[in-house]
Amino acid sequence: AQSVTQPDIHITVSEGASLELRCNYSYGATPYLFWYVQSPGQGLQLLLKYFSGDTLVQGIKGFEAEFKRSQSSFNLRKPSVHWSDAAEYFCAVGARAGNMLTFGGGTRLMVKP
Amino acid sequence: GAGVSQSPSNKVTEKGKDVELRCDPISGHTALYWYRQRLGQGLEFLIYFQGNSAPDKSGLPSDRFSAERTGESVSTLTIQRTQQEDSAVYLCASSLQGGTRLVEQYFGPGTRLTVT
Numbered sequence: 082a083q084s085v086t087q088p089d090i091h092i093t094v095s096e097g098a099s100l101e102l103r104c105n106y107s108y109g110a111t112p113y114l115f116w117y118v119q120s121p122g123q124g125l126q127l128l129l130k131y132f133s134g135d136t137l138v139q140g141i142k143g144f145e146a147e148f149k150r151s152q153s154s155f156n157l158r159k160p161s162v163h164w165s166d167a168a169e170y171f172c173a174v175g176a177r178a179g180n181m182l183t184f185g186g187g188t189r190l191m192v193k194p
Numbered sequence: 195g196a197g198v199s200q201s202p203s204n205k206v207t208e209k210g211k212d213v214e215l216r217c218d219p220i221s222g223h224t225a226l227y228w229y230r231q232r233l234g235q236g237l238e239f240l241i242y243f244q245g246n247s248a249p250d251k252s253g254l255p256s257d258r259f260s261a262e263r264t265g266e267s268v269s270t271l272t273i274q275r276t277q278q279e280d281s282a283v284y285l286c287a288s289s290l291q292g293g294t295r296l297v298e299q300y301f302g303p304g305t306r307l308t309v310t
Contacts, residue, residue: 085236087236113297115298117301122303123303124198124285124301124302124303124304125237125285125287125301126301127298127299127300130298171236171237173237175297180225180227180242180244180250180297181227181239181242181250181253182227182237182239182297182299183239184229184236184237184238185236186235186236187234187235187236
């Protein structure tokens, strides 16, 4: 069975600082990997996805993530955080032959002015 | 185009009552999913519909939970005899079928269920 771990429950960064949110997964083969963002009272919005190919993927809102097979990781990064990035971020894994997504517990990002 | 919509956005019910939650997927999306998100936690898969295939009910937590889907359109999630532990946000998602598109899911805003 697949699983996803987001080790950091809360992260606080200053506006303009760089950001890295960690995600580790457990899956027997190369999975599909996703990052979603959830703003208060909103549904989940897809930030970026990895299916195959280039291990560095670019997403919306200036986010990127890197798939590292050797570390079973798919960390999310942004070079300069904006106050509007404050939200909860979820990493998810999908099986290539399956259907549903398995989500991590989420990381709540707070941005200091 | 229109995204996934869910209704109601909020539902407060008394313990023991039945509730129905509705999801309208993106037009043309053949796959539909229900997830539950308890306070401060990630999403838990509940059930998956794909076209005319039998639904994958493997995530339903008890027989009090059921869901239906009419063709490739609206779905309703029903919780009978609600319990306080059913309090959560229920999220619906839809996707196209075929290859990687099956897994790329688009989420609705959710229904926040509070059982008192």
